[in-house]
Structure formats: C-alpha cells, structure tokens
Amino acid sequence: MRDVFEAAPDAILVVDEDGRILLCNERATVLSGYTRDELLALNVDLLVPERVRSAHTSHRAAYTRAPTPRVMAGDIGLRALRKDGSEFSAEICLSPLGHSNRPLFMAAVRDITERRHQESRLSGLLEATPDAIIIVNADGKIITVNGAVSRVFGYESGELVGQSMSVLVPDDARAEHSRHRRGYFDAPHPRPMSASPNLRAQHKDGRVFPAEISLNPINTHDGILTVAAVRDVTEQRRLERQVAVSERLDSLGRLASAVAHEINNPLTYVMSNLDFLADEVGTRGGGDGDPEEIEEIIEDARQGAERVRRIVSGLRNFSRSDNERTERVDVRRILDLSCKIAADEIQHRARLIEAYGDMPKVDANETQLSHVFVNLLVNAAHAFEGTAREDNEIRISSGVDENHVIVSVQDNGRGIPVELIDEIFQPFVTTRRVEGGSGLGLPISQNIIQGYGGQINVESRSGEGSTFSVVLPIAVGEDEPTAPEGTAATPRRAKVMLVDDEPMVASAIARLLAKWHDVEVCNSADAALKQLEAEEFDIILCDVMMPGTAPRELHEQISQVRPKLAENMLYLSGGAFTEDAKAFLVSIPHRCLAKPVEIRDLLDAIENSIAAR
Structure with missing residues (x-):
C-alpha cells in the first residue's frame, strides 16, 4: 500500500483537523518544492496564497465538521503556493479517513497549469471565430459558449451555460432535434456545415432564422462533448434569393425582348396602315359610307393597337437590351398621359384628384417614366378592392424642393402590412398575391427612377392608405436643341x-x-x-x-x-x-x-x- 501511495501521479497529503500535514508522498515534494521533512512541519494553510489563506482556513474548518468525499475542480479557480513563492492552478480531491483516535483527511492535489494554458488557447480560438460556438454534452446541456452567441442568439454567455441546447431550437423542431442529438452521440463524427442546408435556429426574442451548423466531437476527461459552430445565414440567403431573382429577371428580360420583337413587327404594319387609312378617309371622304363613322371605326382600331403597343412597351421594361433615350421631358405632360392610360383601372374604383404644383423638366425617358406613374396609379386603384367607389380617393400631386421634382400618388385604401413595408421594393413581394400581382412593378419602377438619380419613397399604414413619392433631380442647363422650326411640318421630298x-x-x-x-x-x-x-x-x-x-x-x-x-x-x-x-x-x-x-x-x-x- 505504501508503494501505491508513493507512486500516485498526484500530490497526496494527509492532514489532521487542525491542518497539520502528517503524511505526504514523493509527488507532493516535487509539486511544492519542499522536502518531505519541511512539508511534515507545515500547516496545509501555508500551501495556499496569502490573499486567500483566511478564507481557506474557514473552508477547511467547515469541511472537518461535516467531511464527505469531494472533488474541488479547477474551474472554481483554486490556486496553490510553492516554496519559492510561485503559484499554480490546482484541482483538489478531499476524502475523510477513518481513524480510531482522531479524524484525518486526505487531499489529492493536481497541477492543472498546462490544462489551463490549453483552455486559454482554446478560448482564444473560440472567441476569434465569428460563428457562435456552443459545446454540449450527451444530455444536451450547454457546457461553454463563446462571445459570438450574444450577436447570433441575443443571449449573454452566462445565460446559456447550464441550459439545454433546445432553447436555441425552434419550438416545432425540438422533439426532432432531441432525437438527432441522441443519434449523433451514439455515433459521433465530424459534420460540415454544408451537410444540412435547411436548418433553423431560434433567437432569444423568439425570432427564427436560417442557420448553418457544423458538429465536431471531442474527447475530454468528462467524456465525449460536441462542439457546434452555428452561423446565421439570413443575409446569405437574402443574397442567394437576389441572385436567383436576378437570373429569373434576366431570363424574363430576354423572353420579353423576343416577344416584343415578334409583336411589334405586325403591330407596325397594323398601325401604319390605320394611319394611312385615316389620312385617306380624311382626304377623299368615305365613298358610300359615312366618313365620320369610318373615321370613328379607324380611330377605335388605332386605340386598340395603341393599347397593345403600351403593353409591349411595358414588356420591354423587363429587358435592358433596348436602348431608351434619356432626354429633357415635361413631367406634367407625362402625368396627363399616364392618368389617361390608367383611367380604365381607376374610374370604377376611386375618384382621381389632380393637384399639381410647379414641375420643372427632368432628364428621363418618357416611356419609362410613364410606365412608373401608370404602375403607381394602378397599384393605388387596386388598394380599394371590395370597397365602395364614393369613399375611395386617389390623389396625385407634385411639388419641388431645391433640387428635385416630387410627384406623390396617395390613396386611402388598405395600406401595406407592416411586415412587408421594408421589402416592398424587393422582386416578387406583393400585397396582391390573391389578385394575381406579380411583385415586379415596384422593383422595376424603383430601378428606372434610380437610373435617373432619383428615388421612390413610401409611407403607409395598414388600413389607412399609402403614399408613394417619386423624387427626380431637376434638369440642369438648357433644353436640348430641337430641329429648326418648320422642318418637320414641311419636309423636303427625299x-x-x-x-x-x-x-x-x-x-x-x-x-x-x-x-x-x-x-x-x-x-x-x-x-x-x-x-x-x-x-x-x-x-x-x-x-x-x-x-x-x-x-x-x-x-x-x-x-x-x-x-x-x-x-x-x-x-x-x-x-x-x-x-x-x-x-x-x-x-x-x-x-x-x-x-x-x-x-x-x-x-x-x-x-x-x-x-x-
């Protein structure tokens, strides 16, 4: 038994109830720097740093009154003192020894300085990573976390340690997560983030967000633990959606351009021939028919063809392939045209009020700018689905600040839900999904206006209505030169x-x-x-x-x-x-x-x- 005592890898001390050291092994002399005789002449309190010695004496006295086997782990910050005054981190096990004459106690002391250094290095690595690092045991209990959990999950580090990992899992996925955890600990293995692309996590505020999670098992003196690295991929998923939308819009643009070409060619000879007929009827009369009736028929046909032309023009806005000339344009004239185009959508749903102020010219493309205003007017009209026309109002107004023309389209309709207001200019986001809204009109309009150095702003309250304001820079400099007066009216024959x-x-x-x-x-x-x-x-x-x-x-x-x-x-x-x-x-x-x-x-x-x- 003496040989086992001496060969123990830990320093072992046997002390009495007053703390006097009665017995020590060889490892105790090596660890403390004292000789055996010196140790046997000391009180165990002297092996504790002076700053905590009085507290240690009190703890020791309390222990001797109710002794039980106890492990005093290094994670509570125990320190021991060597003969040369240096200190080391210690882990101590205490056990009472039965003795017929007086109570004795055994202390096994282990130097965990190197472990502390390794833990410190590991902690530095954990804190350096931008991902939330969570170490859990087989029961799902959180052992430690890094600082990034605060940014990713909203918890302070101390709030999570000791809790179940399930607090970070959405409510509807906790049972399944528990099954997966048990299965993983049955056969632990490294699992990269890409292995499970559709994972979700839950923030402290209850918000659920998409996450990527990697798992790595580690062997410790406490058994197998798992290191989980959690990454919030909300922004990544948003960018991926944007790329997907961009690709879809690009494909749609190519299709729109091809369709526009195929429609515009027959539309050209339809409209050109109608113009020719209108001119001929006006010059020669209607023959056996009523000239006014014939002119009216031709005009109806021209209006129908013009409506097709506007639809095709709208299609072309999906594609940036067609060159659209930017020039000095009259905003008031474009607004008048836009109101006429949108009249069919508005007149059965709401009253249109026009309240225009000053409108200096802007540099834009007339067709594209009209597309924007028509889209805003039609959207306003559709904000009144299911309500009486006499209560509905669309107000289009204009004004200027120092450098901009501002055109506002305001309605008192149903408004935009608060959860959509920040995404309303994102492709495929729509408040009219049931009525067949595509969610493309506003993104395209915003893109057009931003191309002119402007912006579309929105204010809305659900149930009270919305106001969309188109802000455009006022054109600077002289108007673009036009052809000399009379050249278009009397062209020379060529x-x-x-x-x-x-x-x-x-x-x-x-x-x-x-x-x-x-x-x-x-x-x-x-x-x-x-x-x-x-x-x-x-x-x-x-x-x-x-x-x-x-x-x-x-x-x-x-x-x-x-x-x-x-x-x-x-x-x-x-x-x-x-x-x-x-x-x-x-x-x-x-x-x-x-x-x-x-x-x-x-x-x-x-x-x-x-x-x-």
Whole structure:
C-alpha cells in the first residue's frame, strides 16, 4: 500500500483537523518544492496564497465538521503556493479517513497549469471565430459558449451555460432535434456545415432564422462533448434569393425582348396602315359610307393597337437590351398621359384628384417614366378592392424642393402590412398575391427612377392608405436643341431606302411615307447593298434585326460603299435580343426608333438626319 501511495501521479497529503500535514508522498515534494521533512512541519494553510489563506482556513474548518468525499475542480479557480513563492492552478480531491483516535483527511492535489494554458488557447480560438460556438454534452446541456452567441442568439454567455441546447431550437423542431442529438452521440463524427442546408435556429426574442451548423466531437476527461459552430445565414440567403431573382429577371428580360420583337413587327404594319387609312378617309371622304363613322371605326382600331403597343412597351421594361433615350421631358405632360392610360383601372374604383404644383423638366425617358406613374396609379386603384367607389380617393400631386421634382400618388385604401413595408421594393413581394400581382412593378419602377438619380419613397399604414413619392433631380442647363422650326411640318421630298425583311412591315411604312418621300423597299441586306450600287439615296431606314446579317455588319458594309450615308442611317427596332444587336443599339442611341413608330416622329427623324449630312 505504501508503494501505491508513493507512486500516485498526484500530490497526496494527509492532514489532521487542525491542518497539520502528517503524511505526504514523493509527488507532493516535487509539486511544492519542499522536502518531505519541511512539508511534515507545515500547516496545509501555508500551501495556499496569502490573499486567500483566511478564507481557506474557514473552508477547511467547515469541511472537518461535516467531511464527505469531494472533488474541488479547477474551474472554481483554486490556486496553490510553492516554496519559492510561485503559484499554480490546482484541482483538489478531499476524502475523510477513518481513524480510531482522531479524524484525518486526505487531499489529492493536481497541477492543472498546462490544462489551463490549453483552455486559454482554446478560448482564444473560440472567441476569434465569428460563428457562435456552443459545446454540449450527451444530455444536451450547454457546457461553454463563446462571445459570438450574444450577436447570433441575443443571449449573454452566462445565460446559456447550464441550459439545454433546445432553447436555441425552434419550438416545432425540438422533439426532432432531441432525437438527432441522441443519434449523433451514439455515433459521433465530424459534420460540415454544408451537410444540412435547411436548418433553423431560434433567437432569444423568439425570432427564427436560417442557420448553418457544423458538429465536431471531442474527447475530454468528462467524456465525449460536441462542439457546434452555428452561423446565421439570413443575409446569405437574402443574397442567394437576389441572385436567383436576378437570373429569373434576366431570363424574363430576354423572353420579353423576343416577344416584343415578334409583336411589334405586325403591330407596325397594323398601325401604319390605320394611319394611312385615316389620312385617306380624311382626304377623299368615305365613298358610300359615312366618313365620320369610318373615321370613328379607324380611330377605335388605332386605340386598340395603341393599347397593345403600351403593353409591349411595358414588356420591354423587363429587358435592358433596348436602348431608351434619356432626354429633357415635361413631367406634367407625362402625368396627363399616364392618368389617361390608367383611367380604365381607376374610374370604377376611386375618384382621381389632380393637384399639381410647379414641375420643372427632368432628364428621363418618357416611356419609362410613364410606365412608373401608370404602375403607381394602378397599384393605388387596386388598394380599394371590395370597397365602395364614393369613399375611395386617389390623389396625385407634385411639388419641388431645391433640387428635385416630387410627384406623390396617395390613396386611402388598405395600406401595406407592416411586415412587408421594408421589402416592398424587393422582386416578387406583393400585397396582391390573391389578385394575381406579380411583385415586379415596384422593383422595376424603383430601378428606372434610380437610373435617373432619383428615388421612390413610401409611407403607409395598414388600413389607412399609402403614399408613394417619386423624387427626380431637376434638369440642369438648357433644353436640348430641337430641329429648326418648320422642318418637320414641311419636309423636303427625299429618296429613302427602307430595309426590312418583313414585306408587310416594309409595305405599310413605305405606303405611309409615300405622301412625303420616294421610298425604295429592300427585303434583305444583300438587296440593299446591290441597290446602293445602282442608285443614289438621301437616307437609309433599316430594321435592326434581320436574319443572316447582324446590324453592325451591314453598317460596316454600307460604310465601305457610301460612308456619308452610313453615318446618318436610321434604324427601326421591334426589340433586340442578340448580344450584338444590344451592343449596336447602345452605340447609336439617337438614331434608333422603336416600332411601331409614329409617322410624325419618323418624318422628324428623317428630316433631321438628312439636314445633318
């Protein structure tokens, strides 16, 4: 038994009830720095730092009155004193020894200085990581955490230690989490964050957030523990959704551009022929029919075609491929047009009140800006679903501050739910899911306005209504120059080459232009190049998208034979959906007209282009 006592890896001391050391082993001399004789002459209190010696004496006296086996772990901060005055972290086990004459006690002392150093290094690593680190035992009890738990979960470190891990798990997932935990401890193994992508965690305030969690088992003197690293991926998921939305919008944009091109070409010859008929009826009369009735029929047809044109124009706003010229525009005129376009949606739902103040001009694209105002007006109209018209009001007003025009669209409808107000400009967020709202109108409108250096702001209270304010910078400098007075009204007759691969489009435009110009139609790039060798022309009017020949390639070929003519070519676009066509349109922003084109715009463009040669 003596050999076992001496061979023990811990320092062992036997003391009496007064603290006198009666027996010690070899390890005690090594650990304390005293010889055996010196230790046997000491009171155990002298092996404790002086600053805590009185407290130790009191604790020792209390223990001798009610002795029980006890482990005094190092995590309560026990310190021991060597002969040379140095201190070390200690872990101490106490046990009473039965003795016939007087009570004796055995203390086993272990130096845990190295363990403390390792724990300190580990603690430094834990605090350095941005993830919340939680160490738990097999029962799910939290043993320790790092400081990041406060940021991720909202708890202070001391609040979690000793609690069940389940407090960090959503209520509806706790039973399943408990089963998974038991299974994991049955076969512990490292598990990376990517292994379970759809995990959730619960904040102290009850908020549930998406999380990524990695697990790693560690062997300790207390058994197997698991280190869980928890990462809040709310922002990451938001960015992933944005990327997905961007990709969907990009695909939608490409589809919209292609659809717009396919619709705009037939729409061009429909509207051009209607314009031609209207002019013919006005000039020659209606024959056997009532001229006024015929004109009314043609005008109805034109209004229908114009409505299709506006729908297609809206489709094109999904795509940034079409070049949309920014110019000095009259906001009041665009508002008047927008109110007319939205009238069908508004008139059966609410009264429209227009209260305009000063409105200086802004630099914008008329079509896109009208799209924004129409979208806001239609949204306001739909805020009254299920309510009586006489109680509903949409008020559109304007004003200025030092540098901006502010146009506000206000309604007294149902308002926006508080949980959506901060996300209302995010794609696919809508208050009209039941009525079929896409959630794209406001994001597109905000994107358009921000492109002009402006902003759309919103104020809303659920059940009381909403106000959307479009803030646009006031245009600085002089208005853009216009063509000399009279040039558009009395254009000089010119020789025009019209290049378009769709015969009906080409014929309709040629028929409409024939009153003012001599038009030669070519239905392919090859035919146009051959005709240029045979005849002189004042201007070339060319479709952007033609099979077999890219617009840039045709422009370069014409430049070789008619360089001056190529410099002032005009282009018609029903929508560009190839990368080369998109890039080409960007390079010629002021020489491209969108199909279907108004005859007055086309005549102005031809006259100005010829005048610029």
